[in-house]
Amino acid sequence: MTGLWPGPHLTQDVVAWVTGVPGDASLHVACGMCLPVVELVNGLCCYFVVKDHVMQFPLQVIYLCAFYSDGEGRKRTSSTCSNESLNVGGTPVTPRRISWRQRIFLRVASPMNKSPSAIQQQDGLDTSELLPLSPLAPPMEEEPLVIFVSGDDDPEKAEERKKSEELRSLWRKAIHQQILLLRMEKENQKLEASRDELQSRKVKLDYEEVGICQKEVLITWDKKLLNCRTKIRCDMEDIHTSLKEGVPKSRRGEIWQFLALQYRLRHRLPNKQQPPDTSYKELLKQLTAQQHAILVDLGRTFPTHPYFSAQLGAGQLSLFNLLKAYSLLDKEVGYCQGISFVAGVLLLHMSEEQAFEMLKFLMYDLGFRKQYRPDMMSLQIQMYQLSRLLHDYHRDLYNHLEENEISPSLYAAPWFLTLFASQFPLGFVARVFDIIFLQGTEVIFKVALSLLSNQEALIMECENFENIVEFLKSTLPDMNSSEMEKLITQVFEMDISKQLHAYEVEYHVLQDELQESSYACEESEPMEKLERANSQLKRQNMDLLEKLQIAHAKIQTLESNLENLLTRETKMKSLIRTLEQEKMAYQKAVEQIQKLLPADALANCEPLLRDFNCNPNSGAKTGNKP
Structure with a gap:
């Protein structure tokens, strides 16, 4: 049709x-x-x-x-x-x-x-x-x-219309291509960000894990982490069993946050002990007076770990931000050496803000900030508690250390201040942190006591102070994987909470007794102390008088010697001036004689003049002869 x-x-x-x-x-x-x-x-x-x-x-x-x-x-x-x-x-x-x-x-x-x-x-x-x-x-x-x-039937207009359409088509194509490029760039940025995040996470978790985490344990932790989002209380015995079986390295940060949440669901700090309610981002905008001390310790914190080894790299910058924020949050503690290692371990397993929240949990909820206070009173109590544990459970080792005058502050203070992170492998430190988030500060005592008891025989073989200190600082942290697993198992099975509480009360009682006894002695024997002090002052005065007389005699002798030297100096100066005048007179006389003598006579006299210049005394004697 x-x-x-x-x-x-x-x-x-x-x-x-x-x-x-x-x-x-x-x-x-x-x-x-x-x-x-x-x-x-x-x-x-x-x-x-x-x-x-x-x-x-x-x-x-x-x-x-x-x-x-x-x-x-x-x-x-x-x-x-x-x-x-x-x-x-x-x-x-x-x-x-x-x-x-x-x-x-x-x-x-x-x-x-x-x-x-x-x-x-x-x-x-x-x-x-x-x-x-x-x-x-x-x-x-x-x-x-x-x-x-x-x-339009006009060819020129049709050609113009065609060119216009072609331009529109080109513009439309260019716009579509630009939109496509922008989308591709965004996708590439997302891919690069995810790739960088995966690479950074891989670098952070670059340490050998203690123990093997089975698949059943992974499934168990996945279920527990789901409950974490709903803020449901879990059975602590079940958590203790799961934690003893192992913690997956890739989920360790989430598990720490889960344990912190479970602790806060059961314990609530009084309002006076809670940290200030200031966000992490607001703290980063402020300046801290501890900046120099923090910058100095950045290079000392995990210097061999790839995440922190680069100077002012991503790891050191994150660590600086975290320490700066906490120093501004906790004005009493500020920054203390040792906190950087604790913050570094947290940063290896979570982001900055999450690490900041967990650092606040360790410091305020678990009470670790007491040992970082300027008076260090809590650290002294901890050293006393460790000594009492050694005295009660390992008497031979305690006596051996006391005979060589090795107190716990020489070797155990870094353990408590850095939570073992400054000297021990990261895999072992991570397992210690697992138990700390579950049981609190007493874990440090358990680990320290287990370390010393397991190596008691080797410590007893060290005969002097230097050998024992070197063993405790270098050889003791160098454990193999089986020894670490054995020690972690001992820590889970150990219970010393009652002993630690009793030792703390004992420390305060002894401190009060010593203060009271010193006050009583001062009140009962004030005169004897004053007399002893007076006699000591008299002896000191006599000694000072004798020293003063000796000093005066020395001064007089030195003054007389100085006068003699000054008189001799004046005589020598006058003699030098006289000799210089005679020399000038002789030189003038020689010049006049040279002018009067003929040339051949002067040539005959040149040897005599040389002799005279070399030895003026001999020339003078020769001139006196007839």
């Missing part, structure tokens, strides 16, 4: 949707324009001949254009014509009016219903009307969509 398709007036929105050209292009098809239908292929596309060109257009687009034509505001006309109504170029001649029934038919007509006339029209096409898919069709010089949309 050969028929005519009405050219509806297209709104800007319809054109923008159909052609992809922005609506402000004001593209439209002139009302009443007729296009000859050439062929319908597979019921999907229509091919039109416009301006000697074949154009392919989707059928659903034609339906859409016809549906969205504004027939109310504009007078829509269309006409049917035969093949004779087309000129050679295939352009419509005179549009004819169609009825509303035909308009409805054209909207819903199926492209598969072809009449014989349409087939005849197909057979009568010339080479310029062949389909684009046909190998005999000539190459298209213009885009069919642009030709269809353009209703």
